[in-house]
Amino acid sequence: MAKNNVNKTNNKTGFEEKYLSRGQLIWRAFLKHKLGVGALVVLILLYLLALFADFFAPYNPAEQSLRHTYSPPTKIYRTYKGQRVKPYVLPSMSYVDKITYERTYKEMLFPRRIVIEKNNGERVTYELGKDGVESFKFSVNRIESIKVRGEWYDVRKTPVVSDYFLFGYNDDVLNKGISRFETTSSVAQEMFFKAYKDRFDLTEEEDVQAVAVTEQIDTIVVKRDGKFEMIKGKVIEYDYKIYPVKWFVKSWTGKFLWIFPMNVHLFGVDNYDNNQFVKLYIMGADLFGRDVWSRIAFASRISLSIGLIGVIITIALALVFGGISGYYGGLVDEAFMRFAEIIMSIPGFYLMIMLRAVLPLDLPSTQIYLLIVFILSFIGWAGTSRVIRGLVLSIREREFVEAAVAIGLSNWKVLTRHVLPNTTTYLIVNATLRIPGYILGEAGLSFLGLGIREPQASWGLMLAQAQDVYVITRAPWLLIPGIFIFVTVLAFNFVGDALRDALDPRSLG
Incomplete structure (x- = not known):
């Protein structure tokens, strides 16, 4: 009898069945895309930099020091008279x-x-x-x-x-x-x-x-x-005199999360005697002696948020125009789609410049920011709305939509509860691939002098300072904002590709 119990125990399998939700399957498929995962980490770090710019910036981005015009990245020393010491800088x-x-x-x-x-x-x-x-x-x-x-x-x-x-x-x-x-x-x-x-x-x-x-x-x-x-x-x-480089240094007063005053910053130099020649420029200084790293941190708020806000508005407009056109059809469909095609027929960048040029050039940066968001969103919704229309035309013929109509739901409820939610997969991928275009659009406008204005900063505006060949040869660190633009655009594209693969039903297993 004991022998039979042992045999039954040995015959039991060591596997346990586990059912994963659709979200878990998508996440598992996404993790297989190594470039996508790495790009997602980069984007998280960039948005943390934008969110906590006051903490990461050792200097006020508007603080000028004409004594340090085009100063290169500060050299950090580790030896003093042949002996190893803690990191320090010189005036x-x-x-x-x-x-x-x-x-x-x-x-x-x-x-x-x-x-x-x-x-x-x-x-x-x-x-x-x-x-x-x-x-x-x-x-x-x-x-x-x-x-x-x-x-x-x-x-x-x-x-x-x-x-x-x-x-x-x-x-x-x-x-x-x-x-x-x-x-x-x-x-x-x-x-x-x-x-x-x-x-x-x-x-x-x-x-x-x-x-x-x-x-x-x-x-x-x-x-x-x-x-x-x-x-x-x-x-x-x-x-x-030597001036130590330290973590968590008290200096200028910023605002943590735009609300709470804060004078503690991630790193900086201990300027114990307030020497006006002591600076820690990890990425050099610009024409006015402003810290490039601090300005990049604050510029990321504009450059990164424009993409997100612009895409949200674009998707909202595309859902309204594309959803109504595809579901109702007829004259509404004709009117909306012809209008979208007119916008699509004009080259995007030239349309963007034209819309910005007809607006006053002496507007404050806050109004310019809102105008750029509006212009980018106005340009981008047309193409997305046509794809949404095609998806809606396909989805409205399915059985679950016909069942919703049969039980007496209004057209608006059928459209918002059953039809448009099924376009979410496409919209997520489309958004990640469109954000880089909006970032580049803002950078292009600011580079041409039609975007964000001083003393505010965006990556495109900072890059405009490096237009002169003499400046590039003397201060090549002014090209660093271009590297941030390149990395951000590349990261969004990698994440978009990874999401597209992960949302493909064939990759869910």
Whole structure:
């Protein structure tokens, strides 16, 4: 008897039947599409960036800093004097070189401790905040030289007093007490040729073979207890200020979810002494010294929401026109579809520009935003409505619709409860594939100057700053908004393809 029970136990199968709903089957089929899943993750991250832009942006997107015009992405250091330390940045700024007339970006050193060897051999140490020391200043002799017929001539000597080191030779000035910068720039040759043509009997610009700038520390000025102490000597050792990069930094005040004031941001630099030259630009700065990353975060709100809102309005119009046309037919069908065909016959982009051009150009950004949504929706509904009409024509002939009519339901209830809901599968796929077109449409209008206006930002408006070849060569990071547009459009297309495959009955198993 016991043996028979064992055999019965062994004969039992280890499988359990499980019935999945249609939604679960669709989700299982969607997960098989790896590109679609990855694209969905990217879109979720992008929309989280838009939703919590105030938290992710380390700077106010409208905050200007003309000292940092076209500053490149800030370099983050991990070593200080050969030792490994926490990440930090240095003060920086951009300026137009007076010799070459080229915009240059340089980092600066703000000393916090210096060891000076006086001319009499005595060594003395000064440190900010100790023994009443308030600040350092350095008197630097700046000598401009010109090379003519193989010989150098000093043409101008200028004393420069500075509490920071500006032009990038300054590290050499501290280490060696002197630095020298030479150039054969045609701009510099032209400038010095005009200034010293008669003095050196110059006949052409090429006679100026080179131009040089030499800087040498002359005097160190220490402010202590409100008094200035001038020291003749040289700096033999120094420490400079560094500004740590940290997570969850308090800075400008934004609004969390557009409602709650918030001054905590995901990352930033600890500017403990409010140094106006300290910035953390992870994606560089634009013409006005505004942080590109912060503007991208806020611009995503406009660029991403226009697609969603535009598609919702488009689908609503397409359901109304296509549903009524397909269900009622006759003159209503003729009138609605001929109107849709007229709109479809006009090239979309030109129709979009025409509609925007007839509207006032000096409208506020909020009104422009609503107008762009309206224009994009007006252009997109016609094609979708014709497909909806075809689906409705097919669905209204099915048995369940005839049964609904037979039990006495009104035409409106039959259309809204039984016919239009069966077009949902198509609408979901259509929406994911149309959103990229709306994003590109807004970007195109803003790129042409017909869309969102300053100080608001959209990805298209930011990309318009990179139209100039000179700007692209000097500040290629201004093309980053174009990368966001490309990634977003590609992600929506991948998700749309994955949804189309997942909703196919043959893929549900």
